[in-house]
Amino acid sequence: MNYFDFVKILSPEIVLLLVAMGIIGMGCRGGKFAEAGACAFLSFVGVLLAVGALIFCAPDGQMAGGMIVLDPLVRLVKFAILAMVAVAVVLLQADRPSYHVAENFAMLLFAAIGLLLIVGTEEMLVIFVGLELAGLALYALAGFARSDLGAAEAALKYFLFGSVAAAFLLYGMSLIFGVCGTTELQAMSAALRKNAQEPILTAGLAMALVGFGFKVAAVPFHLWAPDVYQGAPTPAAAFVASGSKVAGFFILAKFLFIGFGGLEGSAGWGSFAPGWVPMLGVMAALSMVVGNLMALVQKSVRRMLAYSGIGHAGFLLLALMAASAESLEAVVFYTVIYGVATLGAFGVVGVVVRERGGDSFSRFAGLVKREPVLSFSMLVFLCSLAGLPPLAGFFGKFFLFTAAMGAGGILGAAPGLLWLVALALFFSAVSLYYYLLVLKQIFFISEDGVAGCSGEGLGVVPRAVIFLLAVVTVGLGCFPDLLLGPIHRAVEVLLGN
């Protein structure tokens, strides 16, 4: 092992780390440098440098038995996460945090480092460390607005749930380690083939799934999500909902596909077999049902987005059950476009919260009169989430569900997972209802009686970024191959190895 290679492969993370430290330094120095503009600029430069490092500096390769991995797929996911960090930086700057300005940005970058780490590893300990690094930074980010009771509650809930989940994850991992004698996913899978019947393994796997289920906000480990999405500052919530989900699902896929390949079992109708697929199946079904039904009755748009996000987590878990190359592609594609749409939606929600002092549905009334571009963008984001063509969400869902349909083989007359896919499609149709409720307020209800705008409007840059996200959502819907093609090729490279 060559340490220089190590540095090269990790160069994006290292760059981000240095920039984050620099920002903290600036915050300590105070004055002009501690203002949001300067910090945002520096963070943005940091992200750009990290992207540059990822393109020009970091070679493909594996270090230390899979502790650090970089292959085309990982690279793509890292790109996606870095792009989402950049958007979150812009949103954070637009949000004008009032306390710990510099630390806000530094925490965002630390969270990004954690996510980049978990994406680029195939080793349980690094997964845990990365998850914790990202988690701690995000807990802090959620709670920085210390004068806001909601934020404090959100941060505390997030932290308590998160730490319990982390404990489960770590305990599960230790049990798995006890059975296989290794923490490397590749070696684990080989060892598991011999010890597949070990009951302790089931306990370990279940506990690990609790930890991951928390990260991706799947029922029944979802209870933190609505409070955090609603209470935390909007940019923090946006990043939790996007970047964190991308990384969470990617590593969950890797953990299961690589580490537990061969122990899938089956959740097909009438062909049940024990393994991790049925476990995911339960979580997926519950997430779809609970998430979408609860979203129907929400009064706050952020809570609605949280519950709909839980529903989407169900869809993604469903695709993971297929345990195939297509499902991996579909999950990466869907998390990315879901992240894009969610970031954009939170961006618009942030504007409404700032200007009208709340995010209940009625606060969105008549937004189209005042902010036509933002309203149109919101239409794009919500319809993409609902899965209407020609937006990326339609294609994403189609791909996701088709991949799931292919799982579990074909039993007699029907694909094995048909029952779950049908459930997913039904709840996807249900989801259109609550998204339309928001759109109805924006486009058809007049804004009389809504508290007028305090605070000044949104700057040009965040406005442009939100619009860009909408353009991306439309563009990827019309030309999905722009993203799907690279993912497909990257997965083919992986399979080739």
Next chain:
Amino acid sequence: MIAWTFLSAFAGAFLLLLLPGRCHGLARVVALVSALAGLAVAVVVAFQYDQRPGAQAYQFMVLKEWVPSLGIDFSIGADGISVLMLLLTGIIAVTGVLFSWNIGQEPKRFFALFLVIIGGAYGVFLSLDLFLFLVFYEVVILPKYLLIAGWGSTNREYGAMKLTLYSIVGSALVLVAVMATYVVSGIGSFSIFELGSLPYSKGFQMWAFPVMFLGFGVLAGLWPFHTWAPTGHVAAPTAASMLLAGVVMKLGAYGALRVAMPFFPYGLEQWRFFFGALAAVGILYGALVALAQKDLKFVIGYSSISHMGFVMLGLVTLSAVGITGAVLQMFSHGIIAALLFAVVGRMIYERTHTRELAVLARLGLGKALPFAAVTFVLACAASMGLPGFSGFVAEVTVLLGAWVAMPSLLWVVVPGIVLTVAFTLKALQLSFFGKDKAGEGGQAREEVHLYEPITMPEKIAAVLLLATTVCMGLMPTPFLNLVVASFQGDLMRSLLR
């Protein structure tokens, strides 16, 4: 070339959104030009379509790769049935714009949404790739909602939401079956020809056919899943009612004819009496309910259910005569329903602000709006299926087909026809020729001047629609030839027994 049908519509919509603020006049012109362009292309295609025996059924084919990793192509083409539907869509587009000429509230957005639906409909009628088909099929959902919720009348939010949810649930059913078909076929292609030529197992067809047919049937107003249609049509603004009844309902029937039926011949065979019975009940039920309505627009709305029953009944006869009749009825009902909705929504409602039959009966509209009266008389005659109008040709053909295939159903259908005459005459008499009790001449003459005279755009549009239905009624041969030429295609031929 045929791609210019939907391209011109989408381009028009896009252009309209870009128009600066208050160019209402320009917006109308852009919309009209765009609709005319589509119609012109459709007419040219109709004349260029090669009907000689031995010619390819599908002509004007275009094939481009779209998402190669999933086997999705941008593949379009037209056979005689598609050509007929293109003509229908083009005519409805032009007349819809003409009947909305005076629209006051945000004409830009109104026409943009209108054109998106038109473009989606063109796309559905041309798609030869199942995925592309679904994209176009679902593109129309959101504009429908926005049009009705934004510009509608009676109970519009309820009507819009109901219609949208029915549509999306219907599409979800279609999606389930399509995904399962794709997975089960295992050929990695969405080409309608390739998927349609595979023999699927009997067990698969037994569930996939009803699911898919029902999904399409929801949009075609198949009883008992029709309830979205009357409320939606009534709530919609005039142009949208015309479009919904004239074109959008046909999308469902077209999908059933083009996808569900040829794909699953065994399922069709087993289920066809069931669906034929539903269609027959729909004919009777629609007519009965229409007889009891007090609101003129509801009468038309329920008559659409009844008439669409003929389409579905014709389809499941599986004979050349029956299917030809169904296609002709799709065209004929599209024209007639559009005309009826235009008279009721634009000519009557916008002038009298009422649609209550009891109120209309006292207004003496026959004298006040002679042009509207004549138009409505002719439209009602066509709707009743009097010889010389298109409705006669179409419904007689369907009945002939049904006579051979399912004679027992005629016991239900024939009373439906009698009732159609009854409710149409009742509506006609009450709306225009009611007893002028109030003033015995004097007051009626004063009221004559209260109403704005029928404008030129309305006259042109009404004459265009009337001319089309009379043309088909007197000279059905060119229309018949177009449909018959389509039976040379493999998929269509496989339907006939």
